[in-house]
Amino acid sequence: MTAPREFLADVTEIRRKARQHLSEGAVTQNYGGSAEEAVVLLNHAVATEIVCILRYKYHAVCATGLASEAVKQEFAQHAKEEEQHLDLLTERINQLGGKPNLDPDGIASRAASQYVEGENLVDMIKEDLVAERVAIETYREMVRYFGEEDPTTRVLLERILAQEEEHANDMHDLLVSHEGRPMLEK
Ligand SMILES: [Fe+2]
Numbered sequence: 001m002t003a004p005r006e007f008l009a010d011v012t013e014i015r016r017k018a019r020q021h022l023s024e025g026a027v028t029q030n031y032g033g034s035a036e037e038a039v040v041l042l043n044h045a046v047a048t049e050i051v052c053i054l055r056y057k058y059h060a061v062c063a064t065g066l067a068s069e070a071v072k073q074e075f076a077q078h079a080k081e082e083e084q085h086l087d088l089l090t091e092r093i094n095q096l097g098g099k100p101n102l103d104p105d106g107i108a109s110r111a112a113s114q115y116v117e118g119e120n121l122v123d124m125i126k127e128d129l130v131a132e133r134v135a136i137e138t139y140r141e142m143v144r145y146f147g148e149e150d151p152t153t154r155v156l157l158e159r160i161l162a163q164e165e166e167h168a169n170d171m172h173d174l175l176v177s178h179e180g181r182p183m184l185e186k
C-alpha cells in the first residue's frame, strides 16, 4: 500500500503535470493509449450509429401492416437511443482532442452496420437484429481494446454495449412474435 506521504507527493506531481499541456484538455500524461487511435476507432462507431439511426427511422416510418404499430414505436425508440449513443461518442472524441467525423461522405463505408430497407416487417426486424449483433461484436472488441488504458472510454462503451444487447433482445422478441404470422400487407 502507498504510504500517505508518498501519495501526497504523487498528488503534488499530478497537480504539477495537470498544469502543463493545458491545450490537451482531458488527455493527461498518464493517458494509457494513443488518443489518435482512439479517435479513429470511435469515429467508426460514430458512422455505425448514424447508419443505425437512419435505418431505424426508415423502418419506423415505412413499416406497414396491421401488426406494425407497436413495432414502429419500438423502431422509433431505438432510433432515439442510437442518437444518444452518437452524442456520447462525439462528446468523448472531443474530450480526447479529436474531431468527430460527421461528414456524410463515406459514412456507409466507415460503418460496421449496414443500411438495409427490408421488403416487409419481418425483413426489417431481421435486418435490425443483424445490425445490433454487428454493433455488439464491435463494441465488445472496443471494450477489450480500451481495457485499463482508457477506463472512461471503456465504461462509456460498456454502457452503449449493454443497450445494444437490449436492442438485440427486443428485435429477437419481435422476430419470434411476428415471424409465424402471415404478412397482412407487403
Ligand atoms: Fe447504438
Ligand SMILES: [Fe+2]
Pocket: 052, 078, 082, 132, 135, 163, 164, 167, 168
Ligand atoms: Fe442498437
